[in-house]
Amino acid sequence: MRFSKAYIPTTKEAPKDAILPSHIYLSRAGFVTQVASGLYNFLPLGKRVMRKIETIIHEEMAACDALEVDLSFVTPAELWQESGRIEKFGKELLRFRDRKENLFVLGPTHEEMMVSIVRNRVTSYKQLPLNVYQVKTKFRDEARPRFGLMRAREFVMKDGYSFHSSTEDLDREFDAMEAAYKRILTRLGLQFRVVEADSGAIGGSGSKELMVLANSGEDTLAVCDSCEYGANIEAAQRSKRITIPEAPKAEFMKFKTPDIKSIEDLSAFFHVDSYYTLKAVVMRAVFADSTQPVCFFIRGCDTLQEVKACNSVGAIDLVEMSVSELTDLGLVAGFMGPLDQDKIRIVMDNDTRNAKAMICGANELDYHFVGVDLSVMGDVSYADLVAVSEGDGCPRCSGKLEYTKGIEVGHIFKLGTTYSAPLKAEYLDENGRSTPFIMGTYGMGVSRLVAAVIEQHHDEKGCIWTHATAPYMVNVMVSNIKEETHLEFATTLYTTLNENKIETILDDRKDRFGFKMSDAELIGFPFTVIVGKEMENDQVQIMVRKSGEMITVATHDVVQKLKELIG
């Protein structure tokens, strides 16, 4: 491609609402344009990058014998009613009626459709396993689209679904998909981490997220500094504490603690480490058709992890409650404790089980209990409720956990029979029994990956594409096209490189050197060959985008040198 014939509208200024590097540079360099909130057009360069990512995905899926399909984007709402997800998805699901007044939805993910295409067609265990996938536009009417391609409403996702006759076979496929996803991200040139994730409302026995590491990531990850362990903060575990502060000595008694409501005040008042205090967090748990206030108790030094708390009571959601609501329930904010407590459902953190020498609220204004032995708690429910902190011990080794930010680009799930059972997608097993498929699902955000590459690979001048994602590997730039010998050499070089299967673009625009250099840097081609002044010495320069290095090379060596650099 020649620049003079291409459509690459670069700009000096970013759209006013672009915050993230990927949004700024993908817009400025002419890869995408915004159409409306959360909707983007892919221009020629953006489309090329996306196709490269898709191609790698297809290759790796083929290596796993996964089968590509293409399901209709508009899907009948009945399937969603059958699975019960039409309510669960809520307003994110864009729905509309056709001319005959039939209800349809735009697919936000395709479990239902995919189940429906194998249902009643795959009828025997002999036809299993099966792994089918597609790369497809999805639509989710996000409450708040943001960050450019990172959280768009319309986006491209690879979604795959596998069907098995045993959990062992699902486990095998799950591991194979994890390995394939790792290969894809490695080939794309991304630094990433596979982390344990919250299985949440969807259930199943396991779920892992593939996270591209970048400061702008929306997810907080806890990763071990010495082993492979990593987990989303929503699911992260920690080892038992090794160093435990010295326990205060006190007999059990009620103590007057005037206006001491916070953990900090309480800890200071008694000169006791907050480890020995009990923090109460009251939230209203929201269920499908009811709500219930719940009090979560954790150690004062810990922080409640809301997703874990939500899962512990099987709720859809937790919402905060006001002090007046607590008062109406007969609770004393600031002085709540688990002892003699029958006004509210309680859940206690695992780490408080049988805890001794604790200080907790006495459920009476201005009074706390000290010297509490929590082993007196009867059949109260315990769960992991706590967010791991930086410095906590790794649950797998002796290392320490630290926080990092990640962009979720893949999520793989062991679904089991979550969809096949309600949708009655069944096969006959060896004993002739009708059994629902055991399923896995494997998603990867393709358009989000375009942004993720830039989040991880950019500088103040613009994009720095990795070799696998670059729209063109080499940019041959003629610094002054009026120099006929320069233009002639550059054109020949451009042709030769393309003949050598090196994707090359020729910058033959009638613009000045500085302008074209800035464009090359903004767009982020891995290599730019500058055909200009050095031609006097039969030389050209190769600018390496990533390092900024300028390599001077003889004109007859340039093809060979580029091949070496590309590797």
Added chain:
RNA sequence: CGGGGCGUAGCUCAGUAUGGUUAGAGUACUUGCUUUGGGAGCAAGGGGCCGGAGGUUCGAGUCCUCUCGCCCCGACCA
């Protein structure tokens, strides 16, 4: 869905408190000349329903009401 902000040239934004020539700048675009290794210079041009509708007024980009859109914080997010 709660709270806040913004809609004026392709893009980034002045102008709106206090209504009053023909609505501006930078950038981008067109033409010509010069320039040609870091987003060039000079000259001449084209480009606007001031988001939309209604109202107040002799007169509205500016004031009032209603709408639509976009963004930010939060809630939400396979």
